[in-house]
Amino acid sequence: MHVLLATLCLFHLAAAGIDTTVCTTPYGQQHARPSLPNQFEVHVECNFLDLNTTTEVHEYYDDANNRGEVRQMDYGIKLWAYYSYATNELISILPDKKLCLVENLRQKSSNYLFGYQSKNGQGHIFSVNGALHFGEANTVEVFQGSDVVRGINVQKWYSCLYWSSMDATMNVTWYFSDPSSWDTALAIPSTPVRAHIQGRRTKNGSPYDFEHYYEFFHFKPFIEDQQKFETPNGISCPGRKNTKPLPTVAPEYSLIIEIVDNLHSQISFMKEYYDQSMKLTKFTYKPSHMTPSPYGYNPLTEIHDFNTGVAYVIDPLIGNCSYRPIEHGTFDDATAKNPHLVRMRTSREFFYMNSQDVTYEGVKTVRNIDMDTWVGQRNTFEGYNFNSTWQWYFKLGTWSASQQRVGSYSMGTPLMLTIDVDELSVSYTYNIYNFIQARPNLLDFDISPCFMDLKRRKFDFKIPTEARDLIDKDKELFKYSVLMSLTYYTAVFPLRIANLKVVYDDHIHVRFEILDVRPVAGDVTVNGTETSLDVAAQQVLSKVNNNQFVIYVMQPGVSPQETPYIVAVPNSITEFTYESELAEFKGYSPGALGGLSAGMIVVGGALGAGLSFAFFK
Numbered sequence: 001m002h003v004l005l006a007t008l009c010l011f012h013l014a015a016a017g018i019d020t021t022v023c024t025t026p027y028g029q030q031h032a033r034p035s036l037p038n039q040f041e042v043h044v045e046c047n048f049l050d051l052n053t054t055t056e057v058h059e060y061y062d063d064a065n066n067r068g069e070v071r072q073m074d075y076g077i078k079l080w081a082y083y084s085y086a087t088n089e090l091i092s093i094l095p096d097k098k099l100c101l102v103e104n105l106r107q108k109s110s111n112y113l114f115g116y117q118s119k120n121g122q123g124h125i126f127s128v129n130g131a132l133h134f135g136e137a138n139t140v141e142v143f144q145g146s147d148v149v150r151g152i153n154v155q156k157w158y159s160c161l162y163w164s165s166m167d168a169t170m171n172v173t174w175y176f177s178d179p180s181s182w183d184t185a186l187a188i189p190s191t192p193v194r195a196h197i198q199g200r201r202t203k204n205g206s207p208y209d210f211e212h213y214y215e216f217f218h219f220k221p222f223i224e225d226q227q228k229f230e231t232p233n234g235i236s237c238p239g240r241k242n243t244k245p246l247p248t249v250a251p252e253y254s255l256i257i258e259i260v261d262n263l264h265s266q267i268s269f270m271k272e273y274y275d276q277s278m279k280l281t282k283f284t285y286k287p288s289h290m291t292p293s294p295y296g297y298n299p300l301t302e303i304h305d306f307n308t309g310v311a312y313v314i315d316p317l318i319g320n321c322s323y324r325p326i327e328h329g330t331f332d333d334a335t336a337k338n339p340h341l342v343r344m345r346t347s348r349e350f351f352y353m354n355s356q357d358v359t360y361e362g363v364k365t366v367r368n369i370d371m372d373t374w375v376g377q378r379n380t381f382e383g384y385n386f387n388s389t390w391q392w393y394f395k396l397g398t399w400s401a402s403q404q405r406v407g408s409y410s411m412g413t414p415l416m417l418t419i420d421v422d423e424l425s426v427s428y429t430y431n432i433y434n435f436i437q438a439r440p441n442l443l444d445f446d447i448s449p450c451f452m453d454l455k456r457r458k459f460d461f462k463i464p465t466e467a468r469d470l471i472d473k474d475k476e477l478f479k480y481s482v483l484m485s486l487t488y489y490t491a492v493f494p495l496r497i498a499n500l501k502v503v504y505d506d507h508i509h510v511r512f513e514i515l516d517v518r519p520v521a522g523d524v525t526v527n528g529t530e531t532s533l534d535v536a537a538q539q540v541l542s543k544v545n546n547n548q549f550v551i552y553v554m555q556p557g558v559s560p561q562e563t564p565y566i567v568a569v570p571n572s573i574t575e576f577t578y579e580s581e582l583a584e585f586k587g588y589s590p591g592a593l594g595g596l597s598a599g600m601i602v603v604g605g606a607l608g609a610g611l612s613f614a615f616f617k
Contacts, residue, residue: 019169022200023160031143033157034176034190037221038063041228042192045215050208060223067229082231087241093231098389098422100237141174149175149194150215153182163201168210170199191219230362234389234420236377237359244360246374247394247412249347251276252439255414260429264290273440274332278494279306279344281332282445295322303445304332306344307493308530309522312447321450325522342523351414352390363396367431370396371415381421391418401435411437443479448498448513455516456498457537461544462572463508463551470553470564475502477554482510485551489543490514490536510568514540537575544573 018024044057060069068083082091083105090103141159148154154175161170173196179189195214200207223229231237254273261268266288273282281304287293301314304326311326326333326342334345348354358376365371371393381388393416395401401413417430448456463471471478479500486497496515503509514537517530543549549568552560 018160018162019200022169022198023171025140025160026142026158028142028144028158031155031157033141034179034192037188039223040219040221041223042219043217045217047213047215049211049213051210060228062223062229065229069229080232082229087243089241091231091237091240093235093237095232095235098235100231100235100240102237102239144173146178146181147175152193153178154193155190166201166203168199168201170197172197186219186221188221192216227363227365230364230373231375233361233364233373234375234391234418236357236375236389238357238377240359242359244372244374246348246353246358246392247372249351249353249414250411250437251347253347253435253437254440255435256433258429258431258433260431262427263424264288266290273444274347274350275440275442276344276347278439278442280304280440280442280445280495281306281344282440303447303495304330304344305447305493305495305518305522306342306524307495308518309342309524310518310520312450314447314449319449321447321452323450323519325520326524328523340523341525351392351417353392358390358392361391364393366393366416369415370399372396381419381424381426386421386423389420389422391420393417413437441476441480442483442494443476443500445495446498447495448515450519451498451515454519455533456513457533458499458511458513458576459537459540460503460509460511460574460576461549462569463510463566464569465508467566468504468508470566471502471508473555477556478502478551481551481553482512484554485549486512486514486540489549490539491531492536493530496536507569507572541573544568545571 039062041058041060044059046055046057048054055072055074058071062068066085070079070081070083072079072081078095080093080095082089082093084091085105088105090105092101092103093099139159139161141157144156144158146153147156155178156176157174159172159174161172162168163170174192175194175196176190176192177184184191193216195216197210197212197214199211200209252275254271257270257272259268259270260266268285268288270283270285273280275281283302284299285302286299287295287297289297295313296315296318298315298317301316303312303314304310305312306326309326310323311330312321312323314321328342332345332350333342334349358374361373361375363370364373372395374392374394376390378388378390379385392414395413395415413435414432415435416432419428421427479502483494483497483500486492486500487494490497492514496517498513498515500510500512503511514533516533540549547567547570551566551568552563553566555563558564
């Protein structure tokens with residue numbers, strides 16, 4: 001790649017070897033040289049008279065942040081070169097071809113443009129004079145008075161330079177705007193206007209003469225866009241150092257995602273809920289008419305229960321439901337140790353952030369938001385051997401998100417993911433909105449429409465009326481607390497508790513349903529046998545009737561040890577078919593109750609009421 005830059009800036013000084021037939025160290029009038037800023041950007045038109053060639057360079061110099069960049073157009077080819085002294089890397093990119101090369105910046109072949117010096121053991125860009133090769137140490141430059149270049153009044157300086165690496169001796173004349181007779185648009189005294197180089201070099205043992213003109217345009221003593229120093233989107237650079245690790249994503253969250261599919265020129269939306277500890281995912285979406293949908297084209301809700309390996313697909317408009325084993329290869333399924341078992345992706349895997357070659361790319365402004373960006377490359381795409389480039393965008397730390405709760409997860413907030421498969425001319429953009437780092441409400445994971453024709457049992461029990469003020473502080477949180485108690489006492493997975501509600505009349509009633517075991521066998525290993533519907537019903541009856549059904553009412557900011565609790569009114573539980581009925585529950589024989597302990601399992605360990613705080617954040 002560097003052949004495109006190899007003809008630039010031949011004016012570099014060395015101590016010996018000057019061809020005295022070309023020039024010698026000059027003597028003449030001394031004059032104060034222009035003061036140059038420690039940051040600038042400038043366009044340079046390079047005219048090589050000996051080659052009958054013109055090339056253009058846009059140069060960025062940043063001594064304050066120890067970096068430089070050059071963007072060049074040569075023979076219709078764009079080359080962008082990034083000089084990262086902090087990481088000792090020269091990153092060269094052909095943006096139109098999406099090719100990248102990373103080199104060691106300490107090597108002389110890499111640092112000739114901006115130089116390389118050591119400060120406190122750290123590589124550093126040359127001073128501005130060194131970078132422009134004007135007024136640098138050990139350079140003898142003589143003032144040659146005034147002139148006019150491109151109609152601009154200028155002052156000029158002359159020097160004789162030698163570049164040992166190319167065995168080149170050069171007459172170098174610099175032209176700067178004359179502060180005494182020319183006003184710059186930038187309100188600074190003087191700017192570079194031209195450098196004229198005449199010299200002789202030896203190549204393959206043969207000397208030849210060259211002559212170059214470097215015309216400087218649009219010189220600015222600042223850099224207008226600091227993001228110019230960031231490498232372009234969607235280009236992975238193998239071997240580049242990763243200067244910032246990918247953020248950690250919360251283990252529970254919800255989000256809205258906009259999917260832009262350029263292959264089908266299609267935009268779609270989906271709302272996603274993810275609960276890693278409960279092994280549940282939920283998606284609401286509308287199937288596209290461009291692809292077959294076995295469940296119709298109404299908006300659908302899909303719930304995946306990785307505890308049992310069952311997927312439930314619900315059409316809320318019609319109220320019907322289909323269920324099936326979770327299919328291998330769905331976007332929330334990951335490869336398990338046993339390839340025949342589905343496994344829920346971790347939050348990191350859910351965003352495909354498990355690539356080993358991901359590198360930090362810097363700060364980009366997307367959707368008018370400053371975002372930290374990372375890029376990585378894979379050699380497969382959807383099981384095929386096509387290279388794909390992945391780019392992740394996360395909220396910058398200086399930005400806040402109103403959805404983030406105080407004291408909640410202080411983890412990364414993803415805002416976008418892009419995937420490009422150049423060989424197929426395919427790209428996908430996933431815009432992420434309303435990302436909430438909190439456990440989704442399990443009460444919203446309702447699979448009861450799938451049990452309309454299956455076994456289910458409905459119950460009602462009473463709460464002491466004096467608990468109303470505590471319940472009314474946050475009725476949803478109270479219902480969640482009841483759910484946690486029910487799953488603990490019945491040892492059923494949370495999805496099996498449905499239609500939980502609080503009803504006020506002369507008393508406070510809690511009503512709920514217990515659903516039967518999973519309707520189909522999923523492709524997972526269930527830890528033990530699921531608690532049967534009848535055993536679960538007997539257990540809740542026993543706990544209420546014996547004054548043992550305790551509800552620890554979760555309160556934000558209250559420790560488990562200080563959590564208030566409510567005990568259900570004993571002997572108040574009834575079973576009903578329709579709410580208008582609410583017939584008295586008949587009870588069970590002592591023999592039936594005696595078989596409870598053998599049928600109980602504890603879901604994922606002890607879901608004790610004291611530990612239930614972990615379930616809602």
